[in-house]
């Protein structure tokens with residue numbers, strides 16, 4: 174680690190920043206508190222408090238974040254070759270407890286990437302190099318408990334009310350020992366603090382829906398969610414984007430009040446109004462992945478002036494900084510040179526040195542007084558079954574509040590069952606024409622209960638994946654809990670729909686009139702629906718988008734349909750696609766329902782015309798033989814479907830888990 178080889182005397186001109194005023198020889202690590210002049214009388218005590226910080230005093234004393242020689246790379250494939258693109262370029266800095274810092278810069282400068290790295294929330298393809306510490310401890314997975322991270326996009330389950338959302342999140346995030354009453358008072362206090370009390374029972378509303386919370390209220394709700402754990406450090410990615418100046422000011426006002434109580438808050442921010450800009454105590458300007466300035470707001474004007482960039486009085490300083498650091502179209506080379514000059518000048522400026530002193534002091538503590546992080550050990554997350562309960566509750570409410578889709582699906586099933594039943598109305602299975610009609614109904618049973626639910630989940634299951642990815646990254650639950658909760662929420666539909674379909678179509682079509690045949694056919698129909706949905710879920714988890722999943726699923730479906738046994742006899746299927754029949758639950762389903770229909774049938778009449786060469790099938794066994802089906806396969810077919818159901822779910826879960834790992 175680079176330690177400063179000079180002894181520094183520090184003063185404060187901003188409560189959150191250390192001001193370098195003199196440089197003598199010596200080592201900063203040996204800085205004496207009596208040498209520190211502190212206009213606010215807080216610097217010496219703040220150093221003392223850092224030194225005295227006991228292992229688990231982070232929450233009490235606030236947190237100081239420091240980073241040294243930090244670079245961030247994105248792993249990407251270019252022309253099939255794995256390459257690393259540098260997004261953040263060797264930056265250092267420090268942020269004291271109680272700071273409200275704004276990271277600003279042109280679009281694509283690296284603000285979000287820097288903040289995600291500092292908050293330990295980088296995505297899977299991002300590689301972070303360098304040191305980041307909090308109160309002298311290297312950051313790690315414990316950051317999920319210690320810090321709040323408010324992402325740029327608001328992702329909610331829109332059908333929940335504000336109170337329901339907060340209750341569910343409290344039950345997923347808070348320590349298991351927190352009582353129901355404590356959770357409720359915490360939620361009420363946060364909602365009051367953020368001015369959300371009046372919309373406690375308002376539904377959040379989905380994106381694109383008019384009814385629900387306003388944009389500003391959604392931002393405040395996202396912020397409220399992060400406050401549940403009362404984190405001493407908060408990262409907020411563009412908390413004011415899309416808000417009018419009044420709502421933006423309201424949010425930053427709340428942040429400012431919180432930072433005054435000792436919380437460290439770091440925000441990326443775009444074009445703040447002058448009033449909002451003035452509320453930040455620390456400004457971090459990022460350009461081309463480097464820090465162009467870090468320090469007090471007012472001092473930034475002086476720094477830019479010293480380089481010849483004078484902010485016109487008519488300009489908001491925030492706009493001026495961003496404009497100066499942005500790349501002007503047509504003048505890319507000049508803009509790059511300007512940015513390079515500003516960044517280079519900043520690195521050797523006193524502003525950078527002040528920050529460096531704080532950072533190096535923190536790193537010195539980190540090395541000389543290594544501490545263990547106690548919070549991660551003292552925090553006891555809710556039990557898995559509590560998380561499962563709250564997630565099922567969430568998806569359950571979502572289904573109940575969005576009945577239109579469920580009702581529509583059930584109505585659609587009833588209509589299709591009526592069409593099938595009436596088209597094959599009252600078949601006489603004891604005739605040669607009856608054989609064809611029965612196999613036709615069976616085909617409809619299998620197809621309707623395969624393709625309809627399969628394509629429904631293919632589109633439905635990925636809908637909440639972005640929310641899943643975010644919550645997994647925040648460490649709320651394990652992917653298996655999410656997977657099971659989603660299945661449980663879908664299950665009622667996938668039981669009711671096949672039962673309704675079988676009950677209507679079976680009796681209208683006049684299939685075999687025995688309870689055994691009917692109940693077993695219904696059971697196989699339920700199994701067919703559930704194997705199909707498992708396959709749909711597997712494809713939706715395996716691919717990043719519905720169109721890519723469809724591109725692979727459609728040919729797979731054709732293969733399954735061809736090998737279902739109705740179109741090509743089993744023995745005549747070419748070897749090249751012969752393997753697929755083992756995966757074809759359409760074949761298992763068709764065979765097993767056919768067995769139930771033709772088992773024990775012996776007296777099929779032969780109404781052959783004299784010049785008809787097609788042989789008569791006079792009993793059920795002959796019908797089954799005609800399709801290469803065998804009566805002994807009934808139980809085997811059912812087991813095969815159960816194995817496929819389990820296999821598809823295992824694969825589906827594996828693909829979902831892999832996504833979670835990638836994120």
Ligand SMILES: Nc1ncnc2c1ncn2[C@@H]1O[C@H](COP(=O)(O)OP(=O)(O)OP(=O)(O)O)[C@@H](O)[C@H]1O
Nearest residue numbers: 247249258260279280281282283284285286287298
């Ligand atoms: N995973 C990634 N793979 C490749 N490039 C990436 C990745 N993440 C970010 N980048 C690139 O890094 C640069 C910085 O991105 P970042 O999102 O941090 O910028 P930003 O300053 O927050 O921009 P904005 O204000 O527009 O959100 C951009 O050029 C972006 O394209």
